[in-house]
Amino acid sequence: MSPYFVSDWSPLHDASIHGRLLTLTKLIKQGCDVNLVTAAQVSPLHEACLGGHAACASVLLKHGAQVNGVTVDWHTPLFSACVSGSVACLNLLLQHGASLHPPCDLASPIHEAAKRGHVQCVEFLASHGVNIDHNIKHLGTPLYVACENQEVNCAKKLLESGANVNSGKGLDSPLHVAARNCSVELVTLLIDFGADIWVKNDESKRPMELVPPGSPVGRLFLQKEGPLSLMQLCRLCIRRCFGHKQHQKITGLLLPEELKHFLLHV
CATH class of the missing domain: 1.25.40.20 (Ankyrin repeat-containing domain)
Structure with a gap:
C-alpha cells in the first residue's frame, strides 16, 4: 500500500x-x-x-x-x-x-537512498552529478545519514565517490555518530578514509569520548591515536587530488593492481 x-x-x-x-x-x-x-x-x-x-x-x-x-x-x-x-x-x-x-x-533523493541503504541509487546519483556533500540542516550530509543508519555499504560508496569524510551534521561528524553507535566497521572505514579522530562536536566531545567503556570501538580508537603511517598519508593525499569520482579515476590509472587495490581500499 x-x-x-x-x-x-x-x-x-x-x-x-x-x-x-x-x-x-x-x-x-x-x-x-x-x-x-x-x-x-x-x-x-x-x-x-x-x-x-x-x-x-x-x-x-x-x-x-x-x-x-x-x-x-x-x-x-x-x-x-x-x-x-x-x-x-x-x-x-x-x-x-x-x-x-x-x-x-x-x-532529498540522495539522503533518502543513503538512509535506506540503496547503494546502487547512491552510486547512480553520485555518477550523474548530484552533490554528495549536500548538507541539510536537519539531516546533515548523505554520509552522516548513512552512518547514522549504520548503512556501511552506502557510506563506503559515498567515500569512494569523494564525499568529505569529516562533513556531518553541524559539528557532529560522521565519526561521532559511528562512535555513538559503537560500529567498529564504520569507525574503521571512516578512519581509513582520513576521518579526524580529534574533532570536537557542539558538546566539545571527541568521537572516542562518546564510546561506552570497554567497547571494542574504544580499543580501536586507542590504536589509531598515534601519527598516520607514511603509506596512509600518501593514500589520503592521492585520493584528495582526484576529488569526486576518485574511485573511477584511480581504477583507470596505469599502476600495478596491488597499488590500485591499496588506493581503492580493496
Missing part, C-alpha cells in the same frame, strides 16, 4: 503502485489522465516509482506524465524511486528530463 492518505484514489494510481501494467495500459487507452493527482498531489508516476515498477513508469512517461511533479510533502518521482531503491526508475526519469536537484531539502 502507498504511504499516502488520499481522498481521491483512482484506478490508475492503484495499477501503478501495484505494477499492474496491462491494467494501466488499458486505463490509459480508455482515456484516463496520466497526470491525475490526489488531494496530496500524488500522481500515478509517483506511485509507479514508489513501487519500483519501471515498466509502469515507462508507459506513464511515454503518455506525458509530469516527470518533476511535486507532492504536498515535496516528493518528486525521483525521490519516490530512491525510496523503493529502483535504479531502473531513476534511469527512466533522467532520460525524460527529471531534475536531480530536490525542490526542497525536506525530500
Whole structure:
C-alpha cells in the first residue's frame, strides 16, 4: 500500500503502485489522465516509482506524465524511486528530463537512498552529478545519514565517490555518530578514509569520548591515536587530488593492481 492518505484514489494510481501494467495500459487507452493527482498531489508516476515498477513508469512517461511533479510533502518521482531503491526508475526519469536537484531539502533523493541503504541509487546519483556533500540542516550530509543508519555499504560508496569524510551534521561528524553507535566497521572505514579522530562536536566531545567503556570501538580508537603511517598519508593525499569520482579515476590509472587495490581500499 502507498504511504499516502488520499481522498481521491483512482484506478490508475492503484495499477501503478501495484505494477499492474496491462491494467494501466488499458486505463490509459480508455482515456484516463496520466497526470491525475490526489488531494496530496500524488500522481500515478509517483506511485509507479514508489513501487519500483519501471515498466509502469515507462508507459506513464511515454503518455506525458509530469516527470518533476511535486507532492504536498515535496516528493518528486525521483525521490519516490530512491525510496523503493529502483535504479531502473531513476534511469527512466533522467532520460525524460527529471531534475536531480530536490525542490526542497525536506525530500532529498540522495539522503533518502543513503538512509535506506540503496547503494546502487547512491552510486547512480553520485555518477550523474548530484552533490554528495549536500548538507541539510536537519539531516546533515548523505554520509552522516548513512552512518547514522549504520548503512556501511552506502557510506563506503559515498567515500569512494569523494564525499568529505569529516562533513556531518553541524559539528557532529560522521565519526561521532559511528562512535555513538559503537560500529567498529564504520569507525574503521571512516578512519581509513582520513576521518579526524580529534574533532570536537557542539558538546566539545571527541568521537572516542562518546564510546561506552570497554567497547571494542574504544580499543580501536586507542590504536589509531598515534601519527598516520607514511603509506596512509600518501593514500589520503592521492585520493584528495582526484576529488569526486576518485574511485573511477584511480581504477583507470596505469599502476600495478596491488597499488590500485591499496588506493581503492580493496
